[in-house]
Amino acid sequence: xxxxxxxxxxxxxxxxxxxxxxxxxxxxxxxxxxxxxxxxxxxxxxxxxxxxxxxxxxxxxxxxxxxxxxxxxxxxxxxxxxxxxxxxxxxxxxxxxxxxxxxxxxxxxxxxxxxxxxxxxxxxxxxxxxxxxxxxxxxxxxxxxxxxxxxxxxxxxxxxxxxxxxxxxxxxxxxxxxxxxxxxxxxxxxxxxxxxxxxxxxxxxxxxxxxxxxxxxxxxxxxxxxxxxxxxxxxxxxxxxxxxxxxxxxxxxxxxxxxxxxxxxxxxxxxxxxxxxxxxxxxxxxxxxxxxxxxxxxxxxxxxxxxxxxxxxxxxxxxxxxxxxxxxxxxxxxxxxxxxxxxxxxxxxxxxxxxxxxxxxxxxxxxxxxxxxxxxxxxxxxxxxxxxxxxxxxxxxxxxxxxxxxxxxxxxxxxxxxxxxxxxxxxxxxxxxxxxxxxxxxxxxxxxxxxxxxxxxxxxxxxxxxxxxxxxxxxxxxxxxxxxxxxxxx
Numbered sequence: 001x002x003x004x005x006x007x008x009x010x011x012x013x014x015x016x017x018x019x020x021x022x023x024x025x026x027x028x029x030x031x032x033x034x035x036x037x038x039x040x041x042x043x044x045x046x047x048x049x050x051x052x053x054x055x056x057x058x059x060x061x062x063x064x065x066x067x068x069x070x071x072x073x074x075x076x077x078x079x080x081x082x083x084x085x086x087x088x089x090x091x092x093x094x095x096x097x098x099x100x101x102x103x104x105x106x107x108x109x110x111x112x113x114x115x116x117x118x119x120x121x122x123x124x125x126x127x128x129x130x131x132x133x134x135x136x137x138x139x140x141x142x143x144x145x146x147x148x149x150x151x152x153x154x155x156x157x158x159x160x161x162x163x164x165x166x167x168x169x170x171x172x173x174x175x176x177x178x179x180x181x182x183x184x185x186x187x188x189x190x191x192x193x194x195x196x197x198x199x200x201x202x203x204x205x206x207x208x209x210x211x212x213x214x215x216x217x218x219x220x221x222x223x224x225x226x227x228x229x230x231x232x233x234x235x236x237x238x239x240x241x242x243x244x245x246x247x248x249x250x251x252x253x254x255x256x257x258x259x260x261x262x263x264x265x266x267x268x269x270x271x272x273x274x275x276x277x278x279x280x281x282x283x284x285x286x287x288x289x290x291x292x293x294x295x296x297x298x299x300x301x302x303x304x305x306x307x308x309x310x311x312x313x314x315x316x317x318x319x320x321x322x323x324x325x326x327x328x329x330x331x332x333x334x335x336x337x338x339x340x341x342x343x344x345x346x347x348x349x350x351x352x353x354x355x356x357x358x359x360x361x362x363x364x365x366x367x368x369x370x371x372x373x374x375x376x377x378x379x380x381x382x383x384x385x386x387x388x389x390x391x392x393x394x395x396x397x398x399x400x401x402x403x404x405x406x407x408x409x410x411x412x413x414x415x416x417x418x419x420x421x422x423x424x425x426x427x428x429x430x431x432x433x434x435x436x437x438x439x440x441x442x443x444x445x446x447x448x449x450x451x452x453x454x455x456x457x458x459x460x461x462x463x464x465x466x467x468x469x470x471x472x473x474x475x476x477x478x479x480x481x482x483x484x485x486x487x488x489x490x
Contacts (some may be wrong), residue, residue, distance in 0.1 A: 002123040004030040004116075005056040007036070007074070009048070009067040011036040011171065011394070012180070014190055014248070015090070015112075015149035016062050017162035018169050020169075022113040025160045029055075032169040035178070041069040043172060044077050046301060050170060050177050052082060058120060061104070062090040065425060072103045085129070087119070091205065095380045095426070099439045101139045110149050110213070111195070114160060116489065118298040128487035152217035155193060157224055157344050161231035164238055174359065179339040182239045189235040191248040193228045196220035197250035199282060200383075201305075202317045203344065208381035221479050225259055229266045236271060244298070245275040253288050264295040281320045284328045290335065299338040302328070306344060307358030315349045324358075326364045333366040341365075343373035345413045345440055346433040349384075352463065355439035359460040368449040374411045375422045375433075375444060385427070394427035414447050438463040441471065 004023060011034050020030040031054060035047060051059060059078055071322040081118050089108040093100045095266040100107045108115050115135035122130035131138050134150035153159075163169075169180040178184075181283035196219040198245050236242050276299040277292070289297070304325055305316060332339050343358065362371075378394055379383045388394045413420035420440070422429045431442075442459045445451045459471050468474040 001029060002057045002120045003432075004028065004058045004060060005033055005051050005054060005057055005118055005326075006030060006060045006062070007033045007035060009035050009039070009060045009064075009070050012185060012190070012414075013062065014162055014192060016060070017165065017169075018159065019060070019112055019116055020165065021160045021163040023117060024163060028116055028117065032163070032165050032180075033177075034169070034171040035070070036172065036218050037481065039074065042185065044068055044074055046172065046176055047074060048077050048081050051078065051084070053470065056082075056084065058123065059084050059086045060108075060116065061086060061087060061088050063092050064090055064101075065092045065095070069091055075103045077451075087116075089116075094209070095205065098144065101137060101144055105139055108135055109137065110209075111152065113153075114153075134186065135463045147215055149213065152195075152213055152219065152221065154218055154221055156221050158228045161234065162191070164235070166238065182241065185239050185242070187239075187241045187243040188246055189232070189239060189242055189244075190248055191231060191235075192249050192298060193229070193247060193252070194220065194222045194249045195253065199251070199280070200317060202315065202383035202387075203305075203376060203379070204382065205379050207317075207383055208379060211381070220254065222255060222259075225262045225266060229263075229270055232267075232271045236273070242273065245273050245296075247270070247275060247277040249278060251280055251283055252455050253279050253283050253285060255288075257285070257287060260291045264291050268295045272296065276300070280318075281325045281328050282318060284324070284386050286331050289332065293337060293347045297337060299340070300332060301342065302332075303342040305342065306347075306350060306354065307361030308350060308354035309357075311350050311354050316344075317383065320455075322361050327360065327364040329369070333369075338368075338370075340370035340372055341373060343443060345373055345420055345443075346375040346436060348376075348388065348431045348433075350436075352436060352439050355436060355443060359439070359442055359456065362443070362446045363453060363457060365446075369446075371414065371444070371446045372412070373414055373443075374407050375413065375420045377407070377423060378427050380426055387426070393429075393431045395430055397424060397426060397428050413437075414444045438468055438471070440476075445475075448478075 006019055008016045013034065016032050020032050023030040033047065033050065035043065059077060061071050071088060078084055078086055085105045087106040087108060088100050088104040088214055088225055089112050094109055097107055097109065112135065115133055118133045119136060131145050132147060134147050136147055138145040149411045165180050170177045171180050171184050198220050200207040200210050213219055227466045232245060274296050277297065278301045280303050305318065306312055307322060309322055311319055378388060409415045410421045411423055422433065442456065447455050455474055462468065
């Protein structure tokens with residue numbers, strides 16, 4: 001029997017724990033290895049040594065774009081020292097399959113439970129396996145073997161909850177690998193109650209995935225409330241210090257209203273812990289949010305992306321009015337829910353006036369709230385990428401290693417005081433956002449709940465020389481005052 005090691009560069013990643021659980025439920029052996037943080041040569045060697053000690057015959061690596069370098073380096077050492085077959089999966093594989101196959105022997109596109117099980121079951125003693133498994137592409141001597149995607153599984157209840165792996169999974173720490181225990185969850189448990197998204201926002205990977213799965217079944221699928229609660233009951237039993245639940249669904253409020261009433265009853269009775277969720281303005285329903293608040297909703301992350309109705313409607317395919325967004329913000333505040341709003345920066349189709357509209361929208365939000373955001377990412381296959389290629393704002397990038405981050409600190413105008421870099425990881429960037437730096441900086445002021453709003457209103461009137469000089473003086477004075485206050489009261 002093949003023994004599988006599934007590796008993630010996140011701590012306690014849901015996806016590989018789910019795959020391990022599915023394999024185990026079908027009689028296969030799988031362990032998870034979590035490698036958060038920097039992957040130094042020493043840590044790579046420790047990972048290779050662990051794989052050798054565990055008698056692994058197949059290695060799976062889950063990677064996002066910002067972890068590509070780690071995946072490539074680790075795969076190289078595994079191949080060099082152990083000569084084991086390596087399969088990659090995850091977000092990056094789906095947007096850059098051919099690039100991924102320059103390093104991995106195989107890649108898994110789409111959802112991986114049945115595909116990985118079929119691959120493991122087909123392996124024999126000499127490491128050979130079937131080459132016709134749906135969802136899996138192979139690198140062969142004659143080129144790439146591309147298999148079709150299998151239909152999407154509609155009944156998510158048939159998948160067991162992710163395995164916690166106490167004592168049988170491993171996490172990399174400063175002192176080396178340790179068996180996963182309850183303490184590694186840091187008092188929090190993360191899960192997903194659905195797969196897919198009800199929307200096709202033109203910048204989002206979901207718009208590409210919807211098209212990828214066209215004709216393969218319903219894209220948005222839900223687990224039953226009872227199935228979700230059963231998972232949380234087990235998590236609460238096994239993690240004694242559990243204090244918060246994180247729901248990472250793309251749209252936690254996409255369910256019918258009756259599901260929320262059931263959720264409130266069962267969650268309050270069997271779980272009764274504060275929780276976090278993601279929502280979006282298009283599906284905001286006060287009745288649902290109020291029910292969630294009554295059973296423990298503590299924090300929301302909401303993607304508003306822009307204050308320009310034109311950009312939301314015509315560029316992002318998000319038909320939502322600012323009136324609804326403002327109402328949502330006020331109702332969330334009235335319910336006493338902590339909230340962080342997401343903004344997209346440096347979109348070539350967004351003008352300085354559009355950014356001024358974003359400022360005006362945010363000025364209407366009741367404080368306190370948090371703000372985060374990154375420069376627009378051109379994911380291959382999305383509608384906005386196709387349009388930008390046609391319009392010449394971007395062009396194909398032949399140098400695949402030029403830039404390796406898409407959501408690092410340098411890609412966030414909030415972190416970089418208005419000057420966030422636009423990632424060229426996937427495409428050459430043929431436009432400048434220098435004319436938006438001032439407006440990005442004004443938007444970024446909302447990251448502080450204490451910066452005076454009258455000043456923000458003033459800064460939003462013009463990007464002329466006087467305003468820019470005043471802006472620099474005011475923000476410098478504010479930063480100095482905050483620093484002095486911190487030193488006095490720390």
